[in-house]
Amino acid sequence: MPHARLVRRLLTAGSSLALTAAALVVGQPPATAVPSTAALSAGSADCSSLVGMKVPARRIGLPTTGAEITATASVPASGTGPTALPAYCRADIAIHPVDPSAPDIRMGLALPEGWNGKTMMFGGGGYNGTVPSLAQNVPFGPVDQRTPLGRGYATYASDSGHQADPANHPIPSLDGSFGRSDEALRNFSGDALKKVHDTATYVIRKAFGRAPDTTYFAGGSTGGREALAVAQRWPRDFDGVISAYPAWNAATLDLFFGRITHEFAKPGAFPTPAQQGLVAQRVLAACDGGDGLEDGVISDEAGCDFDPATLLCDDAETPGATCLSREQVDAVVAADSSWRLPYRVASGERGYPGFPLLSGARMSTPVLGFGTTAPADPMPVTAGYGMQFWNQWVKHFVARDRQISPFAIDPADPGEWQRRISELTALQDVNDADLRPFARSGGRLILVHGAADELVSHRSTIDYYQRVERVMGKRATEAFSRFYLVPGANHANFAPVAYSASYDSLTVLEKWAEDGVAPDANQVVADGNAGAGRSRPLCEWPAWPAYVGGPVSEANSFRCEM
Structure with missing residues (x-):
């Protein structure tokens, strides 16, 4: 483990003891006994025994009245190749609010057989309101590689602190009715991220008998804003962050x-x-x-x-x-x-x-x-x-x-x-450009946006990245982050799309955060559209891929120019 990450782990362990005044006054019953084996079985006996487990409010870094596992399900292994998933235990968890009139934060956690010691937290989209798929890929992820859960990650995600109301809007991500609750609004704006992270970490420790080795966050749009929020507000919580087409300046x-x-x-x-x-x-x-x-x-x-x-x-x-x-x-x-x-x-x-x-x-x-x-x-x-x-x-x-x-x-x-x-x-507006605490803790950031985004402008992401460079300097910024634009890619690869970005950012981030190997200049982004069969260089902003001759479907027929 690189020295910076070891220091971050020691600091994180210490920070878990810090309690807010609001959390201190909320009494919690003792946690239910759970299996503490090094590799939790996804079999029904072990999985079902997690139901009812309590997470004390003092173990969550922002005010709540604690959390509990409300249901579990043993999910068998499935799929082949890129779609393969291991058997896993799915835990549904409710994090209870301080304001009794506010809704719970509802979250899901997947605990896989053969856990690789890593975790992935997924961000949401739009106004959130539903728990995202725990088996999804990272945004703009590769269509020919396994998802984080398929790779053995423990994955988790939440509805950010409210449940979409179909009576208010038929599209769940467009239901903003929760905004009338102050606590729900604060949760959506970012507080839920810390509460969900801490709850998941507690349950993972209890289930597997040890803390995660490496922690990651990935999200796009609202989830991209959330990815930048965790880097800004809780710089020691995640080793690596993938922020795609982020709506960072949401208001x-x-x-x-x-x-x-x-x-x-x-x-x-x-x-x-x-x-x-x-x-x-x-x-x-x-x-x-x-x-x-x-x-x-x-x-x-x-x-x-x-x-x-x-x-x-x-x-x-x-x-x-x-x-x-x-x-x-x-x-x-x-x-x-x-x-x-x-x-x-x-x-x-x-x-x-x-x-x-x-x-x-x-x-x-x-x-x-x-x-x-x-x-x-x-x-x-x-x-x-x-x-x-x-x-x-x-x-x-x-x-x-x-x-x-x-x-x-x-x-x-x-x-x-x-x-x-x-x-x-x-x-x-998640607009703090001083990411030095995140960088000092060993954090790594991959920022990616499509240059044909019709819903969250890539120009806004350029603006944020330039601010980071002004605060930290270009050399210090490049030491912990990369920013890529993908020509032709739109918001979330929403079809029809000229170029459906398929980029294995997770493997790149793993090598950087875990092994200290920074992304090289020869990365490729494929077109994930069915039958497209083409790839382009993944150019670091402000460069873009120019055709220089050769087979038009091959990345080496292009070079990055400014």
Whole structure:
């Protein structure tokens, strides 16, 4: 074990003794006796004996009233090749709140036979509200390699402290109704991460008779924000973190969602799905060959110089499948452009850089795109994901009034709501760029984003990474982190996608965190689209892959250029 990680382990052991005042006053019954064998069997006898186990509040680093295992299930081995999973014991756990009116945090924990001594915590997505799959891959993970559970990891994840209410929204990740509870809101904003980590660590120690050797976190979107949150707030808890397409400045992004909601609701401003597709086609035609190859992927996104005026109808045309009206073009440009907040907020954020709609991202991606219906009040479920996100944020986070219209608050001039919005930015914007404590503890960070993301802008991730470099210096930043952009990849590889990123970041992170072997400059990201059969160099930002000759499906036919 490298010296830095040994020191981190000793510090972590000591920090588990630190108690908050709120936790001290909550009495807990003794923990139920559980097996303490070095390798817990996934058989029904051992697995079922975990039911009812208590986790004392004093063993959880933020205030709770303790936790307990509410159910278990013995899951047999399954699958072959990349889909193979070992037999494992699944434990369902409830972490109880301090406020009796707040919901539990519900989490799942997979304890595999042949445990490799490592753990993986998965982040969530959207407004969370459901427990993610414990057998999933890391975001942008390799389609031809086993998932963490398949590799023998103990894996765990949570709903972040609330349960999605289908009566409020049919899409679970778009239910923001929990925001009316202060404790649930704090849990979603980050507190649940510490509570879940500490609970899982306690149960793993009891089940396997020893602490994990190595701990990892992986998440995308909201989960990407959560990945950066654990590195910022609890720098000794994880050895390695994978943060993909992170919505790190969540409240500021919500305000930008509000901006585009207002813009696309203007009379005549919403482009039809066909017109959304037209924008993507025109941009691709203008910029696809900029990397030396016309292959449906814009590699040099920053170098794409597309004139939106070419989308306008001339005097003889009617807006439709071949052109857009002035109002429609203005709305698209507003969504693509950087926006500066005209007032100060507590998090210190100044604005949002816009989505790359005029340089590679598609507006018409199902569910996560701009929708098939203009935003309205009440908000249709066929409106864009971000517009529905704003609607929920206004009703349940800001005003805490189900009846308020999403158009009642102007993100540029919120009036009486400005103070509340500012408070929410302090809670939700995970923007501390000083990652020196994480780096000093031996932590390693892989940051990855698709350059065609239509929901969380990669430009925002560039902004955060540049801040880290300014605080720590480029050399110190590179000593513990890497940041990669994947041309053509969109949000979460949501189909249809020009380039479905398939990258074995976990193996790279393992070698770095456990063996001290930093990622090399010859990494490859494959296209996971069925039948694609192509790969490209994984270029460290700000470089991008340029075609230099040879078979167009092979990564060595490209080189990273700036």
